[in-house]
Amino acid sequence: MAWWKVSRDFNNAISQDVNPDLASERESPSFRVETLTNILDGGAAHTRLRRSVESAIHRDPLFSREKIYFMSRKERYERAIRITFYLKEKMKAMGWTSEGPESKFIYRTLGGEVALNIHNVFVKCVSTLGSDKQISTWLPLATNYNILGTYAQTELGHGTYLRGLETTATFDISTQEFVINTPKLTATKWWPGDLGKTCTHALVQAQLHVKGKDYGMHPFIVQIRSLQDHSTLPGINVGDIGPKMSFEHIDNGFLMMRNIRIPRENMLSRYSEVLPDGTYVKRGSDKINYFSMIFVRVSLLREEAIAALIKACVISIRYSAVRRQSELKPGAGEVKIIDYQTQQQKLLPLLAAGYAMYFMANYVTDRYNQVYTEITTGNFASLPELHALAAGMKGLVTEHCSSGVEVCRKACGGHGYSLFSGLPSLYTKVVASCTYEGENTVLHLQAARFLVKCYAGAQSGQPLPPSTAYLASPIPSGCQASNHLDFLNPEMYLRAYQQMAYRLVASAANKLRGLVQSGAEQYVAWNRTSVELVEASMGHCRYMIVKTFVEALKTLGSEPEIQKVLKRVCDLHALHGIFTSSGDFLHDGYLSGKQMGMVTTAYLDLLALIRKDAVLLVDAFDYTDEMLLSALGTYDGNVYHHLFEWAQKDPANTQVDSVFENYLKSYLHGSQSKL
Numbered sequence: 001m002a003w004w005k006v007s008r009d010f011n012n013a014i015s016q017d018v019n020p021d022l023a024s025e026r027e028s029p030s031f032r033v034e035t036l037t038n039i040l041d042g043g044a045a046h047t048r049l050r051r052s053v054e055s056a057i058h059r060d061p062l063f064s065r066e067k068i069y070f071m072s073r074k075e076r077y078e079r080a081i082r083i084t085f086y087l088k089e090k091m092k093a094m095g096w097t098s099e100g101p102e103s104k105f106i107y108r109t110l111g112g113e114v115a116l117n118i119h120n121v122f123v124k125c126v127s128t129l130g131s132d133k134q135i136s137t138w139l140p141l142a143t144n145y146n147i148l149g150t151y152a153q154t155e156l157g158h159g160t161y162l163r164g165l166e167t168t169a170t171f172d173i174s175t176q177e178f179v180i181n182t183p184k185l186t187a188t189k190w191w192p193g194d195l196g197k198t199c200t201h202a203l204v205q206a207q208l209h210v211k212g213k214d215y216g217m218h219p220f221i222v223q224i225r226s227l228q229d230h231s232t233l234p235g236i237n238v239g240d241i242g243p244k245m246s247f248e249h250i251d252n253g254f255l256m257m258r259n260i261r262i263p264r265e266n267m268l269s270r271y272s273e274v275l276p277d278g279t280y281v282k283r284g285s286d287k288i289n290y291f292s293m294i295f296v297r298v299s300l301l302r303e304e305a306i307a308a309l310i311k312a313c314v315i316s317i318r319y320s321a322v323r324r325q326s327e328l329k330p331g332a333g334e335v336k337i338i339d340y341q342t343q344q345q346k347l348l349p350l351l352a353a354g355y356a357m358y359f360m361a362n363y364v365t366d367r368y369n370q371v372y373t374e375i376t377t378g379n380f381a382s383l384p385e386l387h388a389l390a391a392g393m394k395g396l397v398t399e400h401c402s403s404g405v406e407v408c409r410k411a412c413g414g415h416g417y418s419l420f421s422g423l424p425s426l427y428t429k430v431v432a433s434c435t436y437e438g439e440n441t442v443l444h445l446q447a448a449r450f451l452v453k454c455y456a457g458a459q460s461g462q463p464l465p466p467s468t469a470y471l472a473s474p475i476p477s478g479c480q481a482s483n484h485l486d487f488l489n490p491e492m493y494l495r496a497y498q499q500m501a502y503r504l505v506a507s508a509a510n511k512l513r514g515l516v517q518s519g520a521e522q523y524v525a526w527n528r529t530s531v532e533l534v535e536a537s538m539g540h541c542r543y544m545i546v547k548t549f550v551e552a553l554k555t556l557g558s559e560p561e562i563q564k565v566l567k568r569v570c571d572l573h574a575l576h577g578i579f580t581s582s583g584d585f586l587h588d589g590y591l592s593g594k595q596m597g598m599v600t601t602a603y604l605d606l607l608a609l610i611r612k613d614a615v616l617l618v619d620a621f622d623y624t625d626e627m628l629l630s631a632l633g634t635y636d637g638n639v640y641h642h643l644f645e646w647a648q649k650d651p652a653n654t655q656v657d658s659v660f661e662n663y664l665k666s667y668l669h670g671s672q673s674k675l
Contacts, residue, residue, distance in 0.1 A: 021322045022637030025615035031561040036620040053105040058626050062086055065629055069419045070651055073248045080115040080249035107303060111627055113249055118193035122149030125203050125292045129219055129268040150194045152255055153205040157186025160442040162217050169206040169220050173278050180222055180260040188256050195253030196240030200225045211278050217289055221266045235260045246428035285380040287387060294387055296437050297394040298368045302361040308430035309401040310354040312408035314618040315422055315633030316347055319412050321615050322637045344607040346411045350404045351617060352573035357397055359552040360545045364393055384450055385465040392447030395440035396541040398433040405430055415632055420646050422630030441534060448533035451540055455509040475499045479591050484598040490550045493574040497543040499590045504539035508532040546574050568610055575603040
């Protein structure tokens with residue numbers, strides 16, 4: 001048995017070695033945890049499949065993460081490469097496919113500690129943006145790992161502002177080749193995963209130049225290393241960018257290219273193409289070249305950001321049910337810290353946010369799949385809405401999750417600072433998501449641009465996309481709540497969020513229009529409105545998250561116990577948002593000061609109610625101890641035993657310490673003559 005593993009089964013039976021403080025939290029549950037797990041998984045069949053994948057991986061010692069906290073950066077990288085190629089063989093032996101449901105369960109089980117994740121983005125780009133011939137040529141090679149690809153977009157001097165990318169691809173009609181160049185230092189591709197030491201090919205995003213005309217960013221497949229000996233090809237300067245806050249197992253790299261010639265056929269050409277005579281042909285929307293980023297943003301919502309917050313909640317809530325600190329009632333002994341309202345205020349709204357964003361991620365994923373299907377038939381009408389939705393949600397969710405993980409870490413006191421808690425690793429990983437795949441402020445501004453257009457369309461009577469339909473129907477009067485119980489009606493707080501979002505979008509749009517009408521240049525007006533525009537995007541996203549949670553509750557009518565507990569969670573999420581951002585709801589008088597007091601009462605009452613189910617609610621996410629890799633968050637709750645046991649495994653405790661001989665000895669021995 002691995003040294004972090006404890007007794008636990010999937011029927012929520014409480015083993016005899018479970019800490020009594022944690023065991024008591026699971027007694028007399030108000031709902032069946034297994035049923036909620038099935039709902040979160042999308043059905044009992046999915047739960048069984050996920051657990052079978054997890055079990056197969058956990059039983060295989062080659063996937064063990066037992067020593068990961070003691071590994072060097074080099075060891076982490078080599079381990080990731082080793083298990084990635086081993087995983088391919090494992091999948092073949094198990095009958096799992098990369099396109100099947102097992103793939104997402106594998107990533108969840110391994111905690112993302114695998115290599116070639118960006119290779120999968122390379123594959124997605126080829127399959128989405130490539131012509132049929134290009135797909136048949138490149139996809140089998142990439143799928144079989146005969147070539148290893150990365151996605152090279154971000155540059156040393158430019159990231160989110162894609163029109164500012166400086167790498168160029170100039171078409172040479174005489175040779176039917178594109179000439180790829182990074183003309184200056186700031187054009188150096190910087191950050192692509194798998195680039196530093198691993199990949200052989202890169203999907204390079206570059207500005208297309210044909211006959212002296214710039215056609216904007218397009219994707220090109222460029223070979224950068226030899227397939228025979230992995231040596232760097234002529235004209236290529238490539239390497240690792242060095243240590244980072246996290247992702248020690250990923251070789252993020254840099255890439256400079258000098259007059260690299262590639263065939264005309266290496267420009268992915270399903271939606272745009274350069275003909276042999278230099279004629280540029282476009283099919284569909286210009287935004288299709290950004291579709292790979294939308295895919296990554298949608299994926300990272302659940303797989304990276306939301307998963308990190310939920311894991312942090314599992315760890316901190318279980319720990320809070322075991323850790324005893326100070327007396328609440330004089331003379332009654334130390335109490336569980338989860339019984340303090342201040343601890344509940346820290347953790348339970350984060351748990352509620354985790355659930356809310358989980359259901360939101362379902363909605364965004366479904367919307368992505370719908371739009372992808374539409375695009376394959378030549379219909380690009382919904383692409384702008386999807387782009388704005390993914391951009392805004394990525395901006396809001398990653399910020400909320402990264403700050404939330406840090407709250408969970410601090411809520412665990414000093415033990416949260418230890419790597420053994422699992423929380424520092426979660427934080428340093430999730431915080432990176434605030435800047436990769438788009439800096440969040442810029443993404444909110446992109447979403448706001450779409451919202452402003454929708455608001456203008458609503459004013460002129462144009463039909464609006466589903467996510468912005470509310471902009472055509474502002475709520476005419478103030479909130480009608482007369483007591484705190486009224487705020488437990490989802491329609492009551494949903495209208496408050498709708499009004500808040502409408503006001504923020506309308507206010508920003510009207511200010512922008514007013515500045516332009518008063519003679520300001522568009523770019524000046526935009527910059528002077530940018531703070532309000534960001535707030536508008538955030539307000540819209542907050543409304544959408546509450547709305548999707550409320551809609552999800554309506555589907556649970558056949559499970560009244562689950563519906564009841566999740567309604568409380570939804571209520572808590574919505575009311576916490578009003579409680580902590582009261583100005584947004586009081587601003588135009590929609591809520592009164594007296595009603596804000598009602599919100600506060602309802603919100604604080606919910607903390608005590610949800611506290612009773614808190615451990616069960618985190619158990620429902622069904623993360624195994626191997627996945628959490630946390631001494632504080634194990635299913636058995638034997639926190640202090642695990643902390644001490646894990647410390648004994650530190651190689652530093654058994655290695656010869658040269659510090660004594662080299663530095664301490666002369667001073668310590670010198671003191672003996674004075675004693």
